[in-house]
Amino acid sequence: MVEDNKKIMKTNTLILHTAALFLLPLQLIFSVFLLLRGHDEPGGGFIAGLVASAAFVLYLFAHGVPATRNILRVAPHDLLAIGLLLGLAAMFPGLLYGEPFLTAQWWEFTLADSVIKLSTVLIFDIGVYFAVLGSILTIVMSLTEAEE
Amino acid sequence: MSPEVVLPILIPLLAGALTLAFWRSQRYQRWITLLAAFALLAAGLWLLDSTRQHGYVVMQMGNWPAPFGISIVADLLSAIMIVLTGIIGLAIAIYSMVVTPDQHERFGYYPLMHLLLAGVSGSFLSGDIFNLFVWFEVMLLASFALLTLGGERAQMEGAIKYVTLNLFSSAIFLSAIGLLYGMVGTLNMADIGYKLSQVEHTGMINVVALMFMISFGIKAAAFPLFFWLPASYHTPLIAVSALFAGLLTKVGVYAMYRVFTLMFTGDVSYTHDILLWAATLTMLTGVLGAAAQFEFRRILSFHIISQIGYMLLGLALYTPLAIIGGVFYIMHHIIVKTNLFLVSGVVYRLLGSYELKKLGGVYKHRPGLALLFLVPALSLAGLPPLSGFFAKFIIIRAGIETEAWVVTAVALLVGLLTLYSMIKIWAEVFWKAVPEGTDTTALTGKRKDSQMWIMLLPLVGLTLCTLYIGLNGQPIFELASDAADQLMNPAGYIEAVLGVLP
Numbered sequence: 001m002v003e004d005n006k007k008i009m010k011t012n013t014l015i016l017h018t019a020a021l022f023l024l025p026l027q028l029i030f031s032v033f034l035l036l037r038g039h040d041e042p043g044g045g046f047i048a049g050l051v052a053s054a055a056f057v058l059y060l061f062a063h064g065v066p067a068t069r070n071i072l073r074v075a076p077h078d079l080l081a082i083g084l085l086l087g088l089a090a091m092f093p094g095l096l097y098g099e100p101f102l103t104a105q106w107w108e109f110t111l112a113d114s115v116i117k118l119s120t121v122l123i124f125d126i127g128v129y130f131a132v133l134g135s136i137l138t139i140v141m142s143l144t145e146a147e148e
Numbered sequence: 149m150s151p152e153v154v155l156p157i158l159i160p161l162l163a164g165a166l167t168l169a170f171w172r173s174q175r176y177q178r179w180i181t182l183l184a185a186f187a188l189l190a191a192g193l194w195l196l197d198s199t200r201q202h203g204y205v206v207m208q209m210g211n212w213p214a215p216f217g218i219s220i221v222a223d224l225l226s227a228i229m230i231v232l233t234g235i236i237g238l239a240i241a242i243y244s245m246v247v248t249p250d251q252h253e254r255f256g257y258y259p260l261m262h263l264l265l266a267g268v269s270g271s272f273l274s275g276d277i278f279n280l281f282v283w284f285e286v287m288l289l290a291s292f293a294l295l296t297l298g299g300e301r302a303q304m305e306g307a308i309k310y311v312t313l314n315l316f317s318s319a320i321f322l323s324a325i326g327l328l329y330g331m332v333g334t335l336n337m338a339d340i341g342y343k344l345s346q347v348e349h350t351g352m353i354n355v356v357a358l359m360f361m362i363s364f365g366i367k368a369a370a371f372p373l374f375f376w377l378p379a380s381y382h383t384p385l386i387a388v389s390a391l392f393a394g395l396l397t398k399v400g401v402y403a404m405y406r407v408f409t410l411m412f413t414g415d416v417s418y419t420h421d422i423l424l425w426a427a428t429l430t431m432l433t434g435v436l437g438a439a440a441q442f443e444f445r446r447i448l449s450f451h452i453i454s455q456i457g458y459m460l461l462g463l464a465l466y467t468p469l470a471i472i473g474g475v476f477y478i479m480h481h482i483i484v485k486t487n488l489f490l491v492s493g494v495v496y497r498l499l500g501s502y503e504l505k506k507l508g509g510v511y512k513h514r515p516g517l518a519l520l521f522l523v524p525a526l527s528l529a530g531l532p533p534l535s536g537f538f539a540k541f542i543i544i545r546a547g548i549e550t551e552a553w554v555v556t557a558v559a560l561l562v563g564l565l566t567l568y569s570m571i572k573i574w575a576e577v578f579w580k581a582v583p584e585g586t587d588t589t590a591l592t593g594k595r596k597d598s599q600m601w602i603m604l605l606p607l608v609g610l611t612l613c614t615l616y617i618g619l620n621g622q623p624i625f626e627l628a629s630d631a632a633d634q635l636m637n638p639a640g641y642i643e644a645v646l647g648v649l650p
Binding site: 075078081084085091094101102 | 162168210
């Protein structure tokens with residue numbers, strides 16, 4: 001691990017190396033913000049997934065594939081599978097109410113004086129988020145490893 | 149509510165996601181694949197039953213009313229295609245258990261296969277022209293990956309031609325959709341059909357119609373842009389070849405049937421005449437190409453092309469009988485062609501080659517396998533009482549009735565040449581003695597192959613299907629006839645999707 005870091009440190013600047021550490025959490029928080037904002041305003045699962053994968057890709061460029069796998073903890077194609085399954089799960093609730101597939105279901109409730117709206121659309125968006133994150137990381141990691 | 153109309157799309161999608169989730173366990177992936185294949189076939193039969201009762205089964209996705217949302221529509225033709233997809237999917241799933249190398253399984257063979265099936269089912273069920281394009285792309289994407297899985301040199305060479313031409317076709321398809329949308333302002337196929345039937349036909353509509361024809365023609369491997377098919381279909385794993393051979397080109401044919409019976413019927417003497425000549429030349433070039441080949445899978449690949457010609461001929465003649473013939477032909481062809489590819493895979497396992505010169509002696513040692521080849525092969529050539537005879541008979545009769553003599557003569561000639569090709573394979577692979585220096589331990593049974601019966605299972609099943617279609621032609625003919633009725637009267641489709649018309 002230390003060996004790996006040394007090798008990568010040689011090929012990268014210190015600025016990038018340090019900046020990646022700080023930018024990663026910021027970008028991830030921003031991606032979640034985009035994801036939740038998405039239904040009525042610009043944003044949504046796809047763009048949020050891209051921002052999140054950009055965060056990890058930046059970390060990957062600075063620290064290499066093994067370190068990125070370490071902080072990611074799950075394999076990228078597992079993320080892809082989770083995303084697809086969530087997306088599919090969002091299709092079914094409509095059927096329980098006798099409506100066509102993909103019909104959006106909404107649940108509203110108040111929490112501390114503000115109305116919170118949850119929906120199957122959000123589940124679908126989260127699914128898209130993970131699917132985009134998973135597929136982009138799979139592609140980038142395979143390409144980087146193939147190069148090495 | 150009718151969930152059966154979306155199940156054929158959802159089942160493979162779900163199976164794809166699940167096999168991806170069980171990435172690490174090949175055992176689970178196989179079980180999911182088998183289960184999903186059975187479920188897809190069951191859903192297809194349910195859908196067929198339901199369309200026979202109600203005529204059309206429609207679902208507006210997300211409860212957005214047509215023509216604003218995406219409609220999923222099944223008429224009899226769609227339902228028949230879905231059942232065939234289920235049959236082929238099941239056959240390939242069983243066959244894949246044995247022939248797929250570990251390495252392919254680890255690189256996502258099963259998820260890709262399910263994605264491909266989802267794309268195929270989606271194309272058959274979509275009632276929205278842009279959604280059709282999306283399903284085409286899903287299918288193509290999965291097929292690109294399956295085609296190159298393994299990464300051998302020959303595969304890459306085939307894949308480049310395959311990918312380039314199919315992307316070209318997608319580009320034309322997309323531009324045609326754009327132009328059409330500019331003219332009629334809707335993407336719902338039923339709505340497009342209705343609007344085009346209300347206006348005077350102009351040259352512009354014919355231009356768009358031809359763009360669709362070229363695009364689907366490439367995907368269906370019709371003349372003149374068919375050469376990607378024989379260049380690539382013999383390169384991947386045999387189960388993948390068989391899956392492609394059975395389903396992919398037929399999606400192009402299906403799209404052609406859908407578009408040229410529902411949407412572009414205003415100037416039949418122009419559009420369908422061009423189609424007629426394309427069909428004739430497709431038949432002829434395909435069969436002549438096959439005559440020159442000496443590799444098992446390449447011969448079969450060229451025969452796909454010539455058979456596509458017959459299916460297009462049914463559409464091009466555009467009489468009720470011809471459409472019945474076309475639908476019947478599609479049913480017969482999908483089963484027979486997949487079966488023949490699977491036979492070539494078994495022969496490869498026994499003798500280790502696809503080159504006719506290096507094969508031989510199969511009849512002497514494996515008469516059962518020879519029979520399993522003979523039934524689909526003779527059926528393909530159109531010998532009575534097998535399924536291909538009735539398929540060809542209906543189309544040729546329709547040709548005589550419309551007095552299209554040249555085309556009919558070509559169709560008969562092509563049948564004869566198909567027989568020649570099949571006899572060539574029979575003589576080389578099954579009849580002649582085993583060439584010197586070939587390893588025959590597997591063929592003679594000295595080396596036991598405990599998994600061979602699993603490979604033979606789908607062969608037997610598909611052969612029984614062929615025999616069933618041939619010997620029990622009447623109900624199948626009636627089914628095809630009902631499907632053709634619906635195609636010739638697009639008003640029913642339009643009303644089912646859009647509700648009662650103003």
